[in-house]
Every structure is written in C-alpha cells, then in structure tokens.
Amino acid sequence: MSLLICLLYIAAHAGLYFAVLRGWPKLGSERGIFLYHFVSAILVTGAFGVWAIAHGSSDAWAWFVCVVMLHGIYSLSFLELWALADDSYSLAIMEIIDRGGAAAGPALTQRLEAIGKCKQSSRLNALRAIGLVRELGDGSFTLTPFGRAAVWLGRAVLFLVNAHKYG
Amino acid sequence: MWMILSMAAFVTSVLIHVVAMRSVQHAGAVSAFVTIGGTVGILLIAYCATSYGLTSAALATIVAYAFACELYVFLFTLVGNSVSFGLLTRLARHPLKPADIAGFYRTEAMIARRFEQLERGNLITAGPSGLRLTKRGERLVQIFSLLHAAFRRPNQWVSAATREGYDAL
Numbered sequence: 001m002s003l004l005i006c007l008l009y010i011a012a013h014a015g016l017y018f019a020v021l022r023g024w025p026k027l028g029s030e031r032g033i034f035l036y037h038f039v040s041a042i043l044v045t046g047a048f049g050v051w052a053i054a055h056g057s058s059d060a061w062a063w064f065v066c067v068v069m070l071h072g073i074y075s076l077s078f079l080e081l082w083a084l085a086d087d088s089y090s091l092a093i094m095e096i097i098d099r100g101g102a103a104a105g106p107a108l109t110q111r112l113e114a115i116g117k118c119k120q121s122s123r124l125n126a127l128r129a130i131g132l133v134r135e136l137g138d139g140s141f142t143l144t145p146f147g148r149a150a151v152w153l154g155r156a157v158l159f160l161v162n163a164h165k166y167g
Numbered sequence: 168m169w170m171i172l173s174m175a176a177f178v179t180s181v182l183i184h185v186v187a188m189r190s191v192q193h194a195g196a197v198s199a200f201v202t203i204g205g206t207v208g209i210l211l212i213a214y215c216a217t218s219y220g221l222t223s224a225a226l227a228t229i230v231a232y233a234f235a236c237e238l239y240v241f242l243f244t245l246v247g248n249s250v251s252f253g254l255l256t257r258l259a260r261h262p263l264k265p266a267d268i269a270g271f272y273r274t275e276a277m278i279a280r281r282f283e284q285l286e287r288g289n290l291i292t293a294g295p296s297g298l299r300l301t302k303r304g305e306r307l308v309q310i311f312s313l314l315h316a317a318f319r320r321p322n323q324w325v326s327a328a329t330r331e332g333y334d335a336l
Contacts, residue, residue, distance in 0.1 A: 003226070005188070018317065022318060022319050023319060028320075031245050032209060050189070058223075059223050059224075060226075061322050062169065062222075062223035062224045062226070062227040063223045063227070065170070065227040065230075065231055066223060066226050066227040066230050066231075069227070069230040069231045069233070069234040070230055070234075072237075072238075073230070073234050073235045073237055076234075076237055076238065076241055077237070079217060080241060081314055081318075082318055082320070084311070084314075085311060085314040085315050085318050085320050085322065086320045086322065086323060087322070087324070088322065089248075089250070089277075089281060090215065090248070090284065090285060090322060091307075091308075091311055091322055092280070092322050092324035092325050093281055093285065093291075094285065094290060094300060094304055094307065094308050095311075095322055095325045096296075096325060097291060097299065097300055097303075097304075098300055098305070098308050099325075112278045113275065113278065115324045116277050116278060118324070121265075123250045123251045123254055124182075124254060124265070124268065126251065127251055127254065127255065132255060133254075133255070133258060133310070136262055138255075138264075139264055139265075140262040140263055140264045140267075141258055141262060141263055141264070141265070141268070142258060142261075142262040143255065143258050143259055147255055147258065147259075148259065150252075150255060151252075151255050151256055151259045154246040154249075154252050154255070154256070155256075157242050157243050157246045158243070158246055158247065158316055160181065160185050160188075160243065161184070161185075161188050161196045161243045161247065162188040162189050163196065163243070163246075163247050
C-alpha cells in the first residue's frame with residue numbers, strides 16, 4: 001500500500017510539473033528545479049518516517065527505505081535529464097553539428113570555444129551562488145570550506161574510476 | 168540484514184568496477200559499470216527472491232541497491248565531465264582572478280575531449296566533408312529534442328550559438 005501511495009505521489013509530482021509548473025520562471029533555474037525535488041523528498045521522508053515510527057515494525061521501516069529510495073531514483077533521473085536538456089556541452093556540440101550538416105573546421109571550433117568560455121563564466125557564477133566559491137577583497141576567487149570538500153569528494157570519485165582527464 | 172546485503176552488493180559492484188577500470192584498456196566507465204552493476208543486481212534479485220520472496224525487505228534491498236548505483240554513476244559522470252569541477256580544482260591550487268581563470272582554462276582541450284568522447288561513443292564521425300552525426304547520434308539528438316519540448320528548455324548553449332549567428336557560418 002505504501003509503495004502504491006509513493007508511486008501515485010511521484011506520478012502526481014511529475015504530472016504537476018509537466019502540466020502546470022514547467023513554464024514557471026521560478027522553476028526555470030537549476031536552484032528552482034532542485035528545490036522542487038528537494039522539498040518533495042523532505043515531505044515524503046517526513047511523512048513516511050512518521051508513519052514508520054508510529055507503526056514501529058521492521059516491515060514498516062523496510063517500506064520506508066523503499067519509498068525514500070524510489071523517490072531518490074525518480075528525482076535523480078529527472079534532474080539529470082533536465083540538466084542534460086538544459087546545459088549539456090556535448091549535446092550542444094551534437095545539436096550544432098546536426099543543424100550545420102557536415103560542419104567542420106575552424107568555424108565550428110571557434111563557435112564552440114566561445115560557448116565554452118560562456119559556460120566557464122556561467123559556472124563560476126553558479127559556484128558562487130551555491131557557496132562553493134567566494135570572492136576575495138582583491139577581486140580574485142577562492143574556495144570556501146564546502147568547495148574544498150567538493151574537490152576532495154570529486155577527486156575520490158575520479159580515483160575510483162581511474163580518470164585522469166576531467167572538465 | 169537486508170540493508171547490509173544491499174550495501175555489500177553495491178560495494179562489490181564498485182570494487183569490481185575499480186579493478187575493471189584499471190585492468191581493461193579503453194573501458195568506458197559508464198558501460199563497464201552498467202555491465203558490472205547489472206550483473207550484480209540480477210544476482211541480488213535472484214538471492215532476494217529465494218531468501219525473502221516478494222516482501223518489503225526484498226524490495227527495499229533491490230531499490231536501495233539501484234539508488235546507490237544510480238548515484239555512483241551520476242557522481243562519476245558529473246565530476247568527469249563537469250566544467251564546474253574543472254574550475255574548482257584550479258581554484259583549489261590558489262586564488263584566481265576572472266581573467267586568470269579564462270587564461271588557465273583551455274577551451275580547446277575541453278572541446279577536444281568532448282569530440283574524443285563523442286567519437287568513442289560512436290555518436291559523431293569525421294567524414295570527408297567534415298563532422299557528422301552517426302545514426303546513433305541522430306537518435307540521441309531526436310530523443311533530446313523531445314526532452315527539450317517536454318521540459319520546455321532548449322539547450323542554452325545551442326540557443327546562444329544560434330543567437331550569435333551560428334546558422335550564418
């Protein structure tokens with residue numbers, strides 16, 4: 001029953017976005033769409049957590065984990081697709097090649113470099129907005145403690161997959 | 168017990184993946200993990216079905232494993248391809264001014280790496296008249312054109328390039 005409620009809730013959450021909210025400017029930013037899912041995850045965890053505590057059985061806790069993980073899979077998949085559709089550099093390259101037909105040579109590279117530079121500047125602003133980077137008095141940028149933790153975590157992940165190139 | 172089983176299956180998948188990425192040359196990290204994680208997942212489902220039957224514990228074990236796998240793939244693809252992570256690692260060395268960042272970050276290398284990845288993934292190919300999409304690449308672009316419509320979000324970099332007159336090139 002709890003699984004069915006969770007699946008219905010997820011369908012309603014996605015349905016609400018696609019039917020009503022996708023045109024809202026507040027959900028048009030990374031922060032907005034992340035909050036839409038984060039608040040939902042908190043609500044689901046809270047509601048099913050209270051239910052599991054009230055029930056108290058190990059079966060109830062298993063359903064609780066099931067529901068929270070399902071919501072996690074849904075939100076992560078949704079946000080990945082949203083971010084790829086919105087911001088993927090590789091997809092941009094493919095779409096530009098697709099539009100330009102047999103595009104090649106310096107013109108394509110020049111355009112992609114311009115896009116790459118815009119992307120860096122937009123990313124720097126985004127990193128500041130989420131508190132990973134801060135500006136010093138002399139106008140230069142440095143990492144916050146959260147930024148250092150993110151670099152440490154990222155390097156650990158790259159070590160696992162034996163990746164030497166990134167960015 | 169079921170939570171330990173789920174985590175043990177995930178850690179096993181990651182460890183096999185770590186070894187595979189160091190022992191198989193030119194292995195794609197995502198395809199390797201899909202193969203390894205999928206195989207371990209099937210074994211986990213079979214074990215849960217025989218040990219627990221169709222119970223909440225069995226479902227929780229499988230769903231928790233699936234979520235952990237998705238999160239792992241998300242993290243390593245995010246970090247491996249992220250312009251943001253590239254910027255963070257540069258800033259980790261010492262503070263930089265915006266002009267230094269632009270000079271530091273070689274967009275040519277970033278583009279070359281994307282081309283390499285797209286060619287390796289059989290999504291683009293270099294023909295006599297220049298770069299073109301493969302059938303697989305065309306399908307992916309079609310899928311994402313549906314997603315652009317569903318999310319009402321065109322790729323912002325393509326939009327910027329078009330605004331700046333790419334079509335005229």
